[in-house]
Structures are given as C-alpha cells and as structure tokens.
Amino acid sequence: MLNWLKKQFSSASQEETTPAIDTRPTESEQSEQAAELKIQGDAFLKQGKPFEAQQCYEQALAIAPKDASLHNQLGDLYYERRDLKGAESHYRQAVHLQPDFVSALLNLGLTLDESGQFLEAESFYRQIISIKPDEVLAHYNLSVTLASQGRTEDAIASCRQALSIRPKFSQAYFQLASLLGMQGDANNAEEALRQAIECDPQFVQAHWTLANFLQQQNRIPEAIQKYREVLELAPQFDQARDSLLAILFSTQQYSEAESIYRKLCLSTPEDAGIQNNLGVTLKAQDKLADAEICFKLAIQLRPDFVEAYSNLGATQLQKNQLQEAVISYQKAIDYKPASLEFYPVLARILRQLTRIEEARNLLLHAIKLDGNFAHAHFELGLLYEEQGELSKAETEFRKTIELMPAHSVAHGYYGVLLMNQERYQEAEASLRRCIQEQPNEAAAHDNLGMVFYLQNKYSEAIPHFKKALELNPVLENAWNNLGSTYVRMEQWSDAETNYCKSLHINPxxxxxxxxxxxxxxxxxxxxxxxxxxxxxxxxxxxxxxxxxxxxxxxxxxxxxxxxxxxxxxxxxxxxxxxxxxxxxxxxxxxxxxxxxxxxYRTEVLAYQSKLAADSTPYTTWKVSPQINRRLRIGVVSADMGNHPVGYFLENVTKEFDLQKIELVAFSNKTRNDNVNARLRQYFSSWHSIENISDPVAAEMIHEQGIDILIDLAGHTAENRLPVFAWKPAPVQCSWLGYFGTTGVPGMDYVLADHISVPEQHEEYFSEKIWYLPETRLCFTPPAIQPSLEVAANPLPALLNNYITFACFQSTGKLTDFTLALWAQVMQSLPEARLRLQCRELENAEIRLHTQERLRQFGIAPERTELHGPSSREAYLAAHKQVDMILDTFPYAGGTTTCEALWMGIPTLTLTGTTMASRQGASLLTYAGLSDWIAKDKNEFVRLAISHSSDLNKLSQLRSTLRNQVLASPLFDATRFAHNLQDALIGIWSEFAKKL
The missing domain is CATH 1.25.40.10 (Tetratricopeptide repeat domain)
Known part of the structure; x- marks a missing residue:
C-alpha cells in the first residue's frame, strides 16, 4: 500500500512543485537552442513519446549542463522506466545544482526510499521541511520512510502533520490507517480509512482495504457490501471479486456467487477456470446436473484440467454414479500422478464398488510414491478393518497417527477398533485424543460413552452420550445408546423417552x-x-x-x-x-x-454343533492336579442377588468349608441388592463379565486358575453358556438355575438328584450326571417376620367352606395342558376357588388374556382371583389365604414351591420324564411329601380331591409343615453344603486321576 501511494504522488508532487523553465538570459545562442530543445522534449512527453523526449532533454543538457530542471526531467523519465539508479543520478545532480529545488528533493527522497536507502531519504525529506515547513508531501513521504524503518510512532506523527496541513488528504488518511493497524488500534484505523473514503469516494484501494478489515473483524455483512462497492468502482478488480466470492462461499450465499460467475462466463466463455468455478458454485447448491455440465465444459476447454476432473468425480459421487466417478478420478491421477490427494478418494469409491483389490493396490501405490502420506495409510486401515484384517488395520491407523498426530478421524476410528477388541483403556485414550483435536465431534463423544457403557460404567457413560446429543441433537445412535444405558440402570421411563427421541429422528x-x-x-x-x-x-x-x-x-x-x-x-x-x-x-x-x-435333544445337538464351530477350547489350565487341596470354584450367573437363584445359593455358600472350597464369582449382571451384598462376603473375589465377549470372558476365567466352573443359568435369560464352550476351566458343571441338558461342548456334568433325573433319563443329557445323595437344591428361608407366622393362621377352608387353590408361578408356565388339568380339578370341586398371582398379571392385557383362557377351559371368572406382584413380605403373607398349591406342567415350580412349603402350604405336582417336569417331585420327596406327587393326570385330580376332602388332616399339615421342611434336606443348609462340597471334591478327584 505504501509503495503504491508513493508512486502515485511522485508525479503529483512534480506537478505541484516543478518550477518554470529557467529563462535567464544566456551568454550565447546555445542557451536559446537549449531552451528550444527543452520545449520540443516537453511536447514529445505530452504526446506519449518518452524516448524522443529524453533525446531532446539530453541534447539540451549537453548545451546547458547546469540546468537543474533538465536533470529533474530526465530523472522522471528514468524513474518511469524503473531505472532507479539513473533517476537517482539525475535527481542528485539537480539538487547539487539547486539545493533548494523542492521538487527534485522530493523525487530524490522517493527514489532513495524505493531503493531501500531509508535514512538518506529521511534526510532529504527533513531538508525539504526545513526549506518549506508546510510542504505536505514532504511530511507524507517522511511518514512512509519512517514506517519502512519500523519507527511507527514517528511515522504517525509525520502523517498527522501532513493532515494538519491538508485536512482532505485522502492518501494521508490511508497511510495513517495502515500505521494505526500496525499498532493494533483497530477502531481508529477503521475511522482513518473511512476518512480517506470521505475525502475521495473514488479511492478504490481504501474501499478495498476497508472491506478486508471488515472481513478480518468478522463483520461479514458489512464486508460483503464493501466488496460490492469496490467492484462497482473497479469492475475488473479481480482480487476484490475473488475475495467477495470467497466470503460468499464461506457464508453459503451461493446464489450471488453463481450470478457473478455466470456474468464472467458470458464475458470470457473460453476460460476453463471460470467454468470450473461456476460448477463448484452449482454443486454447493446441489444443482448437480448443471455442475456436471460445467465441469465437462471446463475439461473440453482444457483437456488436462486436473481440478475439473476431481470436481466432476466428486459430483458424480454425490449423484451415486460410482462407475463414472472412478473414471473421473482416474483421469485426474493420469494427468497428475503426483497429486496424491486423489488416491484415497478413488480407493474409497472402489471399496464401495467392492473392488477391494484395486482399492488396496491403489493405496499401496500411493504409499510407494510417498511412504509418509498419512491419508493413504488411513484409508488402507479402513479397508483392512472392513475386511476383518484387524491387525493390519491397527498398524495402518497407528502409522496414520504417527505421521499426523492431529488426525482426529484416525484417532476416532482407532478408538472404535480398540473398543471392539475390548481394549477399553487404549480405546478411551484414543477417543479422548480425538475429542482433544475436535471437541465438537459428536460421534467421538458417543463412542467414548460406549467405551464406559461396555465396562458397565453407566454413570460415566451418560455425560458423554449427553454431550454428543448437545453437539448433534439428531445423532440417532446417541439417543439409542443413552436409552440402552438407562435400561441397564433399570430406569425404564428414561430409557423409553430416549428411544422415542431416536424414533423421532428415524421412525x-x-x-x-x-x-x-x-x-x-x-x-x-x-x-x-x-x-x-x-x-x-x-x-x-x-x-x-x-x-x-x-x-x-x-x-x-x-x-x-x-x-x-x-x-x-x-x-x-x-x-x-x-x-x-x-x-x-x-x-x-x-x-x-x-x-x-x-x-429337546434334537435342538440341543444343533446348538452344540454351532457352539463347537464358534469356539476354540483351552486344553491346558493354570491348576495343580493335586487332589487334597483347597479347590477354586468359579460361579457364573446373572442372578446372584434378589432372584430365585440367589435365594437358593445364599443358604449354601455360607455353610461351605472355606478351608476346602474357595468361591470366585463371575457375574453377568450388576446387582446392588441386599441378597447380593450378603452373597459377596462368601466369595474371595468378584468379577464382572457383563458386556464382555465370550472369548475375553473365557480368558479372564482361565487366568484366574479355576478348578471347577459352575453355571447357574442354563438357557435362562442373560446366560453365558457360550463361554463354557471355550473350556476356560478343566472341569465344568451345570447346577441350580436350569432343568435340563445345556448341550454345551465342554460342559462335563449336571449336578442332580435321583428323583429329578432317574438313571434311565441320563440319555437325554450331553453331560454326565453327578448325583447328589439327596436333593439337588437347598432353599434359603426368608428372614422371619412376626406377621408371617403360620401357627395362628387356621386353614382358610375351615372358615370359607371351600378350598382355595393357588399358583404363584409365571403365566408363561400356564400351558394348555396345565389349564386343562386344573379345570378337571375345579370341575370335580365345584365350590373351589383359584388364586393366581405373579408379576405378569399386573398387566391388564395379560389379566384379560389369562381370564379368557381360564374361561375357555371351563374355569368361570367368578371362581378366580388374579393378582399382580407385591413386596416379598406381602407375597408370602398372601399364602395365608391359600389352602393348596397346584403345580404347573411340564415346567414345575421351584422357588414358589419352596416358599409355599415354608409358609405351611403343600403343592400338588405331576411328575413327567424331563428334569423340568420332575422338579416338583424332587422337592416334595425331600420335603417328606411323597403323597403329594401324581404320576399321571388322573392321579393328579384324585389327589386334589382326596386332600381337599380331609380338611382336618390338611389343617394339621399346615401347622407342622414349616418345622418339617426346615428339618429336611431341602432347607438344611449345613447338610446340603456338605453333600455339594463332597460332590465337587469327588468330581475333582476323578479329573485329577486322569492327569
């Protein structure tokens, strides 16, 4: 800006200060001749013939060598030709001949200034000021020279002095604006620019500079308007037009940008660059067909136009014309093989077309051209990950990050790769680095939340999901993940709310x-x-x-x-x-x-085959074959808490001889209830395998050196049976929570009793049966509450004059067979009532459906009572209204049968051929109630009638049954624990003998 001003005002100062031709009389005719030559030179100059003018001036100077004005004129001609040395020589001669020649002094200062001789230029400007203090250009040029020396304060002072002499001096305001801007005084700099424009509304450079200033201040609407004004003053000002187009693009004002480019296309239709830029503008507006035409026209005008090929490929990609996009990007590479940025894009398209080898080879070629090309390594990592070559993918992601540590996307993908491999600490670090580089990347926050979710750290996961949604409220995955987290925390309402928000985004x-x-x-x-x-x-x-x-x-x-x-x-x-x-x-x-x-066995074989194909069992273990030692017993379950499994387990674990048995828990569900708290004290360590893959869970168990691993779930909800297929322990057993064979390869034993699994039924199991000497189950009595004492509670039938049957089992066990059997009982005892209570009956639909099913089997609604869930104490107290329990078939009750026995209520059961259908028979046998077990349907009905007919006997049983069962193997925890402990030691002894 400063040089432009100095050039502009050198001629102006000359016009204002050049003295008239020296007309002093000469001593001879030579003086007249010199004057004539000078006049001719001036005439040539006016005609735009500088060389002819120079010849005249030089001839005149040869005649009158002491004519200072001739030297000054010649200096101007040399200056115009940018021959600064020639100009300087003549200006110096002029000043030498006439020391007070202000115009020559100004010109000499300007020439020295442009030659970088700032100090000498400064001295000449100061000489002018001493001669003529109000010479405005001297003050102005001095300001320019001082600024070039970095003496900003002095430069400002000189500039202000110039303005005090000439208040409407637009160029001085422009210079002042520049100086104030250098000092960071934006407000006063802006004001100076506006003063310059006010002094000279046609001052294009001032308008242009103000537009740039406004853009830098992020005052975008004002900047746009100012650029428009610049172009009105100077329509061919390319730099201003380009700046306006850039800002229009950045603010997505594509329509105006399109209008500008279309006008340019009309004025310069053969300009391939303008056609290309118009295409870019159209593409930004999703006018893809028009954009494609522009790019193709640009290529037609310039067949080797690489950028146009690239833009054409991007447009075709957006139109999902993948084959065409491949051709365009390949052309770009063909014309400019060294343009590596096209390789990853083309490789990505080839991947979409499943042309995997081509994509791989292309990326490897790019890496061969430049081994440090991070983007090619990244794309190759994506390709390997997609193909399941995770080790290679990890290598490429690591290389990308090594080459470009700030590559946030690489950190993000690498973090997800690590997360999927359950390397959670590394995944967390990588995703946090991604967020460090891109704090507003919603997907990274979402993935970081998943890292915590998969580790069951739900309270830590939630803030990251919420942050992701704060950044991107339409991120469907984050709403889903947040909902799933609330599910894990059993906050059902919050979970439902978040899932519904996800559906609002994607119905x-x-x-x-x-x-x-x-x-x-x-x-x-x-x-x-x-x-x-x-x-x-x-x-x-x-x-x-x-x-x-x-x-x-x-x-x-x-x-x-x-x-x-x-x-x-x-x-x-x-x-x-x-x-x-x-x-x-x-x-x-x-x-x-x-x-x-x-x-059942047919399906078990199919399950067994699938598990065997998907697992690689361990064949060595970190255990000692010694027989007489303390055994490490691993227990796998999601139900070690306030759950039927927990009720059975608690009474046993506290009675184990912990000198012989060490218990290690592998929990598949986080529970924080009172039963869980009591259970934990009997385990030497507690490990969570929730959300951990089967191979990793198996590895965790294997590392613990477990001797015998026990599954408590079977095929019930949230089981981890596939882990057992990896054989993480040398001996594996199924017990307690299931009623049949698991079908798991590597499951060695099912712990059972002779009633639940007679020897002739062993063929239905893929495992060996290890028989306990008595019952396979031992129940933990509830903490006794005074309100639950039964001694003072007479048999309800004695007061009601009718029998009240009940079932507290899930509606899922109410098979058609069961309801038909009960209906026969109810028809045989027309005054009897039936009470059903379970969690499902809280639901109105289920109540209506169950009532209708009962009606269809002949049990009238007025003879039934349906109740939903209640507290455990209230549930147990409800037994005081019941005379007898009717069991379900073919899946007999377990927990409910034991709870009823403890409350003094017997259960009538039907035995079958499966373990599930014989569970009731087993419990009642070991409770001393064999006469409550029916071998077929007819006997079931007969026994129901028989027991209902002798109310005194039933009442007597009610008053003594709790004490009877508490003394039985079914409730005798010490006795059962001893039997189970001996069984585990016996199982280990058999295994150890084979080693």
Missing part, C-alpha cells in the same frame, strides 16, 4: 423399535411390545432374528407356547449365529412342549 429404525420392544416386554406392556416388533420388521420381514426372539418371548408370556417356539425357530433361521435365540428355543421346549425330551 423406521429397526434397532430402536427392537430396543423399545425390549422395554415394553420388561414392563409387561405386551401390546406395545408386539407393535414395536412389527414396526421393526415392517420393511425387512426376513431380517432381525432379535425381533423374532422378542415376539417369541411375548407369546411365551401369554401362554402361546407353540407360536413362541415357531418364532424362536424363525429367529434362528434368520440368524443361525444368534445364540440367544437358540437358548430361548431350548428354554421354551423345556417349558411347554408337552414333556418331549426327544425334540
């Missing part, structure tokens, strides 16, 4: 509908659950085995057992690797398939 999301269905299922809102299931499969009826599993569970709860089985089979057909569906099917077959062990 057709199958995953979200499935998640909602799970919540509704947990809350027993079966109609809503079924509706969500159907919505999940609306557009893809052949997918999502998970959804079919949910529907099967709904059908199971509503007693539609055969339909449930069909759903679980459908789920397996859709996704054979979905092991949860296999477990649901096996559970359902045991629950309601008419006591058919053969069909």
């Amino acid at each position: 057709d999301s199958p995953l979200t509908h499935i998640n909602l269905a799970r919540i509704y299922l947990n809350q027993k809102k079966f109609s809503k659950a079924e509706a969500s299931f159907k919505a999940a499969l609306k557009d893809k009826p052949d997918g999502f085995g998970d959804a079919y599993t949910i529907l099967g569970t709904i059908l199971q709860y509503t007693g539609r057992h055969m339909e449930a089985i069909a759903c679980f089979r459908n789920a397996i057909a859709k996704d054979p690797g979905f092991m949860e569906a296999h477990s649901h099917l096996l559970f359902q077959l045991g629950l309601g398939n008419a006591d058919s062990p053969e069909e």
Whole structure:
C-alpha cells in the first residue's frame, strides 16, 4: 500500500512543485537552442513519446549542463522506466545544482526510499521541511520512510502533520490507517480509512482495504457490501471479486456467487477456470446436473484440467454414479500422478464398488510414491478393518497417527477398533485424543460413552452420550445408546423417552423399535411390545432374528407356547449365529412342549454343533492336579442377588468349608441388592463379565486358575453358556438355575438328584450326571417376620367352606395342558376357588388374556382371583389365604414351591420324564411329601380331591409343615453344603486321576 501511494504522488508532487523553465538570459545562442530543445522534449512527453523526449532533454543538457530542471526531467523519465539508479543520478545532480529545488528533493527522497536507502531519504525529506515547513508531501513521504524503518510512532506523527496541513488528504488518511493497524488500534484505523473514503469516494484501494478489515473483524455483512462497492468502482478488480466470492462461499450465499460467475462466463466463455468455478458454485447448491455440465465444459476447454476432473468425480459421487466417478478420478491421477490427494478418494469409491483389490493396490501405490502420506495409510486401515484384517488395520491407523498426530478421524476410528477388541483403556485414550483435536465431534463423544457403557460404567457413560446429543441433537445412535444405558440402570421411563427421541429422528429404525420392544416386554406392556416388533420388521420381514426372539418371548408370556417356539425357530433361521435365540428355543421346549425330551435333544445337538464351530477350547489350565487341596470354584450367573437363584445359593455358600472350597464369582449382571451384598462376603473375589465377549470372558476365567466352573443359568435369560464352550476351566458343571441338558461342548456334568433325573433319563443329557445323595437344591428361608407366622393362621377352608387353590408361578408356565388339568380339578370341586398371582398379571392385557383362557377351559371368572406382584413380605403373607398349591406342567415350580412349603402350604405336582417336569417331585420327596406327587393326570385330580376332602388332616399339615421342611434336606443348609462340597471334591478327584 505504501509503495503504491508513493508512486502515485511522485508525479503529483512534480506537478505541484516543478518550477518554470529557467529563462535567464544566456551568454550565447546555445542557451536559446537549449531552451528550444527543452520545449520540443516537453511536447514529445505530452504526446506519449518518452524516448524522443529524453533525446531532446539530453541534447539540451549537453548545451546547458547546469540546468537543474533538465536533470529533474530526465530523472522522471528514468524513474518511469524503473531505472532507479539513473533517476537517482539525475535527481542528485539537480539538487547539487539547486539545493533548494523542492521538487527534485522530493523525487530524490522517493527514489532513495524505493531503493531501500531509508535514512538518506529521511534526510532529504527533513531538508525539504526545513526549506518549506508546510510542504505536505514532504511530511507524507517522511511518514512512509519512517514506517519502512519500523519507527511507527514517528511515522504517525509525520502523517498527522501532513493532515494538519491538508485536512482532505485522502492518501494521508490511508497511510495513517495502515500505521494505526500496525499498532493494533483497530477502531481508529477503521475511522482513518473511512476518512480517506470521505475525502475521495473514488479511492478504490481504501474501499478495498476497508472491506478486508471488515472481513478480518468478522463483520461479514458489512464486508460483503464493501466488496460490492469496490467492484462497482473497479469492475475488473479481480482480487476484490475473488475475495467477495470467497466470503460468499464461506457464508453459503451461493446464489450471488453463481450470478457473478455466470456474468464472467458470458464475458470470457473460453476460460476453463471460470467454468470450473461456476460448477463448484452449482454443486454447493446441489444443482448437480448443471455442475456436471460445467465441469465437462471446463475439461473440453482444457483437456488436462486436473481440478475439473476431481470436481466432476466428486459430483458424480454425490449423484451415486460410482462407475463414472472412478473414471473421473482416474483421469485426474493420469494427468497428475503426483497429486496424491486423489488416491484415497478413488480407493474409497472402489471399496464401495467392492473392488477391494484395486482399492488396496491403489493405496499401496500411493504409499510407494510417498511412504509418509498419512491419508493413504488411513484409508488402507479402513479397508483392512472392513475386511476383518484387524491387525493390519491397527498398524495402518497407528502409522496414520504417527505421521499426523492431529488426525482426529484416525484417532476416532482407532478408538472404535480398540473398543471392539475390548481394549477399553487404549480405546478411551484414543477417543479422548480425538475429542482433544475436535471437541465438537459428536460421534467421538458417543463412542467414548460406549467405551464406559461396555465396562458397565453407566454413570460415566451418560455425560458423554449427553454431550454428543448437545453437539448433534439428531445423532440417532446417541439417543439409542443413552436409552440402552438407562435400561441397564433399570430406569425404564428414561430409557423409553430416549428411544422415542431416536424414533423421532428415524421412525423406521429397526434397532430402536427392537430396543423399545425390549422395554415394553420388561414392563409387561405386551401390546406395545408386539407393535414395536412389527414396526421393526415392517420393511425387512426376513431380517432381525432379535425381533423374532422378542415376539417369541411375548407369546411365551401369554401362554402361546407353540407360536413362541415357531418364532424362536424363525429367529434362528434368520440368524443361525444368534445364540440367544437358540437358548430361548431350548428354554421354551423345556417349558411347554408337552414333556418331549426327544425334540429337546434334537435342538440341543444343533446348538452344540454351532457352539463347537464358534469356539476354540483351552486344553491346558493354570491348576495343580493335586487332589487334597483347597479347590477354586468359579460361579457364573446373572442372578446372584434378589432372584430365585440367589435365594437358593445364599443358604449354601455360607455353610461351605472355606478351608476346602474357595468361591470366585463371575457375574453377568450388576446387582446392588441386599441378597447380593450378603452373597459377596462368601466369595474371595468378584468379577464382572457383563458386556464382555465370550472369548475375553473365557480368558479372564482361565487366568484366574479355576478348578471347577459352575453355571447357574442354563438357557435362562442373560446366560453365558457360550463361554463354557471355550473350556476356560478343566472341569465344568451345570447346577441350580436350569432343568435340563445345556448341550454345551465342554460342559462335563449336571449336578442332580435321583428323583429329578432317574438313571434311565441320563440319555437325554450331553453331560454326565453327578448325583447328589439327596436333593439337588437347598432353599434359603426368608428372614422371619412376626406377621408371617403360620401357627395362628387356621386353614382358610375351615372358615370359607371351600378350598382355595393357588399358583404363584409365571403365566408363561400356564400351558394348555396345565389349564386343562386344573379345570378337571375345579370341575370335580365345584365350590373351589383359584388364586393366581405373579408379576405378569399386573398387566391388564395379560389379566384379560389369562381370564379368557381360564374361561375357555371351563374355569368361570367368578371362581378366580388374579393378582399382580407385591413386596416379598406381602407375597408370602398372601399364602395365608391359600389352602393348596397346584403345580404347573411340564415346567414345575421351584422357588414358589419352596416358599409355599415354608409358609405351611403343600403343592400338588405331576411328575413327567424331563428334569423340568420332575422338579416338583424332587422337592416334595425331600420335603417328606411323597403323597403329594401324581404320576399321571388322573392321579393328579384324585389327589386334589382326596386332600381337599380331609380338611382336618390338611389343617394339621399346615401347622407342622414349616418345622418339617426346615428339618429336611431341602432347607438344611449345613447338610446340603456338605453333600455339594463332597460332590465337587469327588468330581475333582476323578479329573485329577486322569492327569
């Protein structure tokens, strides 16, 4: 800016200060001749003939060598030709001949200034000021020279002095603005620029500088308007136009940018660059067809226009014209092989087209051209990850980060890769680095939340999901993940709210509908659950085995057992690797398939085959073969808490001889209830395997050096049976929580008793049966409350004059067979009543459905009472209104039978051929109630009538039954623990002998 001003004002100062031709008389005719030559030179100069003018001046100077004005004129000619040395020589001669020649002094100062001789230039300007203090250009030029020396304060003072002499001096205001800007005084600099424009509204450079200033101040609308004004004053000012276009692009004002480019295209139709830029503008507005035409025209005008090929490829990619995009990007590479930025883009498109080898080779070629090309390494990492080559993917992501430590996306992808490998600490570090580089990257916060979620650190996960949603409120995954976190925390309302917000973003999301269905299922809102299931499969009826599993569970709860089985089979057909569906099917077959062990065994073999194919069992273990030593017993369960499994387990664990048995827990569900707290004290260590993959969970167990690993779940909910297929312990057993064979390869034993599994039924098990000498179960009595004492509670039938039958089991166990059998009993005892109570009956739909099923089997609604869940104390107290329990078939009661026995209420059971159907018989046998076990349907009805007919005997049993069962193996924890402990030692001895 300063040089431009100095050049502009050198001629102006000359016009204002050049003295008239020296007309002093000469001594000879030579003087007249010199004057004539000078006049001719001036004439040539006016005609725009500087060389002819120079010849005249030089001839005149030869005649009159002491003519200072001639030297000054020649200096101007040399200056105009940018011959600064020639100009300086003549200006010096002029000043030498006439020391007070102000115009020559100004010109000499300007020339020295432009030659970088600032100090000498300064001295000449000061000489002028001493001669003529009000010479405004001297003050102005001095300001310029001082600024060039970095003496800003002095420069400002000189500039202000110039303005005091000439207040309307626009160039001085412009210079002052520059100086104030250098000092960071933005406000006064802006004011000086506006003063310059006020003095000279046509001052283009001032308008341009003010526009730039406004843009730097982020005053975008003002800057845009000022650029427009610049272009009105100077339509060909390319730099101003480019700045305006850039700011229009940055503010997405594409329409105006398009208008500018279209005008340029009309004025310069052969300019390929302008055609390309118009295409970019159109593409930004999603006018893809027009943009494509522009890029193709640009290429037609310039066949080697690499940028146009790239833009054309990007447009075709946006139009999903992948094959065409490949051709365009390949052309860009062909014309400019060294332009490495095109390689990753083309490789990504090739990946989309599943042309994997081409993509791989392209990226490897790019890396060969430049081994430090981070983007090629990153794309190669994505390719390897997509192909399941995780080790290679990790190598490439690491290389990317090594080359470009601030590559936030690489940190993000690497973090997810580590998370999927359950390397959570490394994943957390990588994702935190991603966020450090890009704090507003919502997906990174979402993924970091998942790292904590997968470690069961829910309170730490929630803030990251919320941060992701704060940054991107339409991030569907984050709403889903937040909902799933609340599910884990059993905050059902919050979970439902977040899933619904996810659906608001994507109403057709199958995953979200499935998640909602799970919540509704947990809350027993079966109609809503079924509706969500159907919505999940609306557009893809052949997918999502998970959804079919949910529907099967709904059908199971509503007693539609055969339909449930069909759903679980459908789920397996859709996704054979979905092991949860296999477990649901096996559970359902045991629950309601008419006591058919053969069909169950067929499905077990299919499950066994799938597990065997998906696992690599350990063959060595960190254990000692010594027999007489303390054994490390691992226990795997999601139910070690306020759950039926916990009720059975607690009474036993506290009676183990911990000198012989060391218990190690592997919990698949976080529980913080009072039962869990009591159980923990009997375990030497407690490990969570929740959300940990089967191989990693198996490795964790293997590292603990477990001698015998016990599963407490079987095919019930939240089981970890696939972990056992990895054989993390040398001996593995199934006990307590399940009623049949698991079918798991590597599961060695099922712990049972002779009643639940007679020897002739061993063929139905893939495991060996290890028989306990008495019952396979031992129940923990509830903490006795005075209100639960039964001695003062007479038999209700004595007061009611009718028998009250009851069942406290899940509606899922109410098979058609069961209801038909009960109906026979109720028909035989027309005054009897039936009370049903369970969690599912809290739901109005289930109550109505159950009532209707009972009616269909001939049990009138007025003879039944249906109750939902209550506190455990209230639930136990409800037994005081009951005379007798009717068991279900083929899945007999377990916990409810034991609780009823403790409350003095006997259960009438029917025995079958499966372990599930013989569970009631086992419990009653060891409780000393063999006469309450029916061998067939007819005997069941007969026994119901018989026991109901002798109320005195039933009343006597009621008053003594608690003490009777407390003394039995079923409640004698010390006795049972001794038997179980001996069994575990015996199992280990057999194994150790084989080593």
